[in-house]
Amino acid sequence: MAEEYIDELEDSLDDIEPVGDGPQELYEHFRVVVDKGQSPVRIDKYLFERLVNSSRNRIQQAADAGYVMANGKPVKSNYKVKPLDVLTVMMDRPRYNNDIIPEEIPLDIVYEDDDLLVVNKPAGLVVHPGCGNYHGTLVNAIAWHLRDNPDYDPNDPAVGLVHRIDKDTSGLLVVAKTPDAKTHLGLQFYNKTTxxxxxxxxxxxxxxxxxxxxxxxxxxxxxxxxxxxxxxxxxxxxxxxxxxxxxxxxxxxxxxxxxxxxxxxxxxxxxxxxxxxxxxxxxxxxxxxxxxxxxxxxxxxxxxxxxxxxxxxxxxxxxxxxxxxxxxxxxxxxxxxxxxxxxxxxxxxxxxxxxx
Structure with a gap:
């Protein structure tokens, strides 16, 4: 996929301490691969559009402290992103551990085989755990439905939801049971052939x-x-x-x-x-x-x-x-x-x- 998009940066960028001279373990909190057709734009502006819970000033502070990277190297706020740059925001603490736990939630499954399933989501059901909604989501329900499938790990990003719809939108979603299915389906969404x-x-x-x-x-x-x-x-x-x-x-x-x-x-x-x-x-x-x-x-x-x-x-x-x-x-x-x-x-x- 040309871009992995995460809507929310769970940890705040407040109270940032500069990266020291000695060895320090950093943890990835956000990653995005820049689109092929992206025109040059400052990295603080680019990330500001993609991080819900962060201001541009806090992103600039993170860059000054050495936590914003392009292709694995720290960059300053005025760095101009280029097509296919791999941008990451690193922190000195791990991401909040939010393993997806199977939960017995009713599912309206309209189709299923060994590779995928298609679900009709009701309005009001959050699709994926996120800020303020760590349980009771569609992903938790799918984990329960596939709990006896030894090849399906709900915490493995290589399987699962291929796309999303909003909490209060109803309708159809496709879920991949295997990495090959998710890769193949993901490319169809990216190439606009769905x-x-x-x-x-x-x-x-x-x-x-x-x-x-x-x-x-x-x-x-x-x-x-x-x-x-x-x-x-x-x-x-x-x-x-x-x-x-x-x-x-x-x-x-x-x-x-x-x-x-x-x-x-x-x-x-x-x-x-x-x-x-x-x-x-x-x-x-x-x-x-x-x-x-x-x-x-x-x-x-x-x-x-x-x-x-x-x-x-x-x-x-x-x-x-x-x-x-x-x-x-x-x-x-x-x-x-x-x-x-x-x-x-x-x-x-x-x-x-x-x-x-």
Missing amino acids: QRKYNALVWGLLDADNGTIEGNITRNPKDRLQMAVSTDPAIGKHAVTHYHVLERLGYVTFVECVLETGRTHQIRVHMKHIGHPLFNDERYGGNEILKGTHFSKYKQFVANCFETCPRQALHAKTLGFVHPRTGEQMFFTSELPDDMTLLLEKWRAYIGNREL
Whole structure:
């Protein structure tokens, strides 16, 4: 894979002491391989976009202390990253030990063989252990499901999840049982040969029935928990989302989104960027009444809709890929979950009654 991407640096970069002259054991906390097409950019700026819990100032302090490295050698903050550079952040203490423990959590498995399994994830289930969610995740559930498989080690990064979706997004994910399967599937995601379609309900009426959103995605410098479309073409990761209108429902639109790339929060960020945040997407402002009337009955209707679907209205509906062993084209689809189905029914009834 051209890039191993970790969203969070678990240990803070506070209280950094410079690396001394004598021998000192350092521990890797973050690693990323720079994309082939990356233009030159300062390493502190590059890492700032990729580390959630760190400020640019703290990254600069870490570099000054000798903890930021390029290709195994310490570099300063003004070092310009180059394509395929291996960048690491080292610390003088090991990472928090968070072994994945099998936990008996129900799984909706839509397909399974010796090489992989495809899971339909419900909304509300965290995919992978991380900051504040070290147990009760999809990965823990998979570890339980495969607990009798001697070749599957849930703590081995060479197997397991091939891609991720957000906690409050429902839908399909593929899991590799073997290193060969993960390598093969991972390359398909990297080379954009997989087929992924999402269903989403967004605020407002889109002008055209079909469209493409293109814009680099980076960390929002004003809110580290958000992503944003960068105005600087040299910053962020290239992202492309295609959309098709499925149904127009007055003040909201039901759309199908096809991912050409797979960036963090991509659909949520791109739809907000064009002025159509996902319905009830709290992180990106979709949990406010963005379109409609000022009548109290309408406000109550929307409040009821928020209760019906208490998360961003986004579902990973289809997933297609080539089987890593047989070469067969695999394609899976999942029905809309009940909360989104009921949400659509509410809007259809509202629009139908309004037009009488």
